[in-house]
Amino acid sequence: MARVLSGMRPTGKLHLGNYLGALKNWVELQKEYECFYFVADWHALTTEYENPSQIADYSLEIVIDWLAAGVDPNRATLFVQSWIKEHAELHLLFSMITPVSWLERNPTYKEIRQELKHKDLATYGFLGYPVLQAADILIYKAEYVPVGVDQLPHLELTREIARRFNHFYGECFPEPKAKLTEIPKVPGTDGRKMSKSYNNAIYLADDEKTIWEKIRTMVTDTNRKRRKDPGDPDKCPVFAFHLAFSPEDVRQEVIEGCRNASIGCVDCKKMLFEHMMRELSPVIKRRREYAGNRELVMDILAEGSRKAREIAKLTMAEVMERMGFSLQKGELEKR
Numbered sequence: 001m002a003r004v005l006s007g008m009r010p011t012g013k014l015h016l017g018n019y020l021g022a023l024k025n026w027v028e029l030q031k032e033y034e035c036f037y038f039v040a041d042w043h044a045l046t047t048e049y050e051n052p053s054q055i056a057d058y059s060l061e062i063v064i065d066w067l068a069a070g071v072d073p074n075r076a077t078l079f080v081q082s083w084i085k086e087h088a089e090l091h092l093l094f095s096m097i098t099p100v101s102w103l104e105r106n107p108t109y110k111e112i113r114q115e116l117k118h119k120d121l122a123t124y125g126f127l128g129y130p131v132l133q134a135a136d137i138l139i140y141k142a143e144y145v146p147v148g149v150d151q152l153p154h155l156e157l158t159r160e161i162a163r164r165f166n167h168f169y170g171e172c173f174p175e176p177k178a179k180l181t182e183i184p185k186v187p188g189t190d191g192r193k194m195s196k197s198y199n200n201a202i203y204l205a206d207d208e209k210t211i212w213e214k215i216r217t218m219v220t221d222t223n224r225k226r227r228k229d230p231g232d233p234d235k236c237p238v239f240a241f242h243l244a245f246s247p248e249d250v251r252q253e254v255i256e257g258c259r260n261a262s263i264g265c266v267d268c269k270k271m272l273f274e275h276m277m278r279e280l281s282p283v284i285k286r287r288r289e290y291a292g293n294r295e296l297v298m299d300i301l302a303e304g305s306r307k308a309r310e311i312a313k314l315t316m317a318e319v320m321e322r323m324g325f326s327l328q329k330g331e332l333e334k335r
Helices: 016-029 041-048 052-070 086-093 100-103 107-115 129-138 149-169 208-216 237-245 249-261 265-292 294-323 325-334
Strands: 003-008 032-041 077-082 144-147 175-179
Touching: 003 016, 003 129, 016 032, 016 052, 016 144, 016 237, 032 052, 041 129, 041 149, 052 129, 052 265, 052 294, 077 086, 077 294, 086 129, 086 294, 100 129, 100 149, 129 149, 144 149, 144 208, 149 175, 149 294, 208 265, 237 249, 237 265, 249 265, 265 294, 294 325
Parallel strands: 003 032, 003 144, 032 077, 144 175
Antiparallel strands: none
């Protein structure tokens, strides 16, 4: 089976944007590929270095979300980035051969600095995070990486680093290909992009009562001020969730009912909640079970990390040999 690798930064519990944009795809990929999914806790430090105290807790929480969503540890290898020290070793070696100009042209570098201008991101770690990302991918010689179109430049940088290494030291790394995924635009309860920083997210950790309350108070088409006013589903954040959770016949009913004002916004939200819960209720149930058995989750991560490290160690042995460090390492072992 071809190998797929993907990871998530542990910056908080996962919301429906994460679920629809990545997790559902992870669950499908594990049926056809050898999947490695990791907690990118070192990557979290690129923006959270001043307050890393919650990273460990968030790491466990997002893995609970993964398992609740249907990621199967018997099909996929789940591990924690910082538990595999070889990631840092390969990152160091890659940093020696990666031109600074490659990093400065990264299209998201300036975007994220602008978006998070309240944080001091003028750090080597933030500039160089794509190099660590390349190490994450290449140390497992992953053949595919699931990404959205906007993330293709990141993957291309990984491919360039692999080519440069292979040019200097001989063929070692494959050039990973994109497994393009359509990342839906998931609005928050206020109509903006769903984000924990906006306090507008619906979380996988929310219970059904909390989810209904958030849906009940969601903004709708601002032009529909009264029940008898016709609306436009394309301008309504609630309808975006119908696209994700409701069957086609229900969507058509909502479209017609909204446009001719035969149904109200509360009716529309009730229909959404019903169909959303058909999918999410099993997820919520599994999440409660895993949250109540954190030792099991830690065991899953420990086992996955052991498996991942064995592969990472083999890759590093090959890298060290190709770069000419194998003699020094052998001498240390003898002594």
